Amino acid sequence: MSRRLLAGVLGMLLGWALNAAAFELNINKLVDVIGKTKDLKPVDDRGEAEIGSGVAANLLGAVPLVQDEKLQAYVNRLGLWLALQTERADLPWRFGVLDSDSINAFAAPGGYVFVTRGLLLRMRSEAELAGVLAHEIGHVLKRHHLQAIQKNAQTGILADLVSLAADNAQRGDLAQKAISAGTELYVRGLDKNDEFEADRIGVVLAARAGYDPYGLPAVLQTLEAMNAQDSSLALMFKTHPAPAQRLQLLDAAMTGKLERYAAQPQMAERFEKTVGDYIRRVR
């Protein structure tokens, strides 16, 4: 009798223990999932490069590159000079001018940066172009697109992009999903705080590279003055905070920090010569 009781009590205890263990396991899993969305593990370099080239291929499928090697070489030299001033100087940086009259610029993971012809032709100097390219470089440095892909995916399979590193069967599928999600970001936009951060990085990189850091603010002022109904601005305005707000925040952040570099070169003449030669070649 007492043995049976003992057995019963033991059985109950064992049951609790098992339940508790299972419960704890679930809690751990839950904590793990929550933890992932809060503190996402970075995608490794190989995964980043794979996602980046896939996203770039999609973008270039929507809008081709300007077919002008000299103009592309110019933008690549300027862009790399800026990227060399960063903590990710060793990425395979690629810069491209897109053959579109829309006014926009894009970055893709792994070191891809694009500016449209429409935006390029509205600039006045190399310092302005430097500011825009450096803003996009900022998105790459901070892995804004990768983080947005992971955050948007929440607890789904994409949240664990880190497994791209492993050569498992799901790898190709996972990469494709990440590439689609990354391309979608060009339509949906990044978090506005990511844009403000990229603005602040952009002006610092321009100054580090020896340019007048007020080129990016000057471009924002150009955008601010444009008619918001202008169709060439539609996508940019849909996906970015208002230029006036960006300009105000940037000016405040630069005050006392970057004014001393304001007399650095703007390189207006080289810019006008290079872009002007391109326009002449287009005839």
Add this chain to the structure above:
Amino acid sequence: MNAGHLKIAVIAAALCWFSGMAGAGETAQTLAGTELKSEPFIDAGTVATLPAGSAVEIVKRQGGWMQVKSAGGDSGWLKMTGVKLGGSADAKGDSGLGTLWNVARSGRSGSTGVTVATGVRGLSPEDLKNAKPAPEAVKKLDSFAAAKKDAEAFAGKAALRRQTIDYIADAGSGNAASGGGRK
């Protein structure tokens, strides 16, 4: 396609765009009542006081300041954040006068009066959604990549001097000391 349209515009473009250096020839309006400064510093002397909405002609931009001429004929400096580009309140997407784009697009010049519109090649959400991947274009892009020595030579020709500068914080989050007046 764009090439063809641009072709005619280029003739006019070549004539007038060299006036476009760093904002020259552009106009702006003061956003609020403001003091026109004798130099590009907050604590510089005041040349004149301009009411909100004053039209000014931009001479050049230097850092965060614009050198301007007022309608009254005064010359001086205004903070760039204190003005909005464009001459009048209803600038119909026609702002940024003096930039290459405007000239290339409209093909207008004062002397010829030629008007040519380029075809507008847009980039819409639909374009992006319906895009077929173009991996060959990514390869083409790779072929444009600059070598480190090219980038350094590019900077050297312009006498661009490398600076060591820390990243900056959001002015709202850090202790952003206002050093605007110092120099």
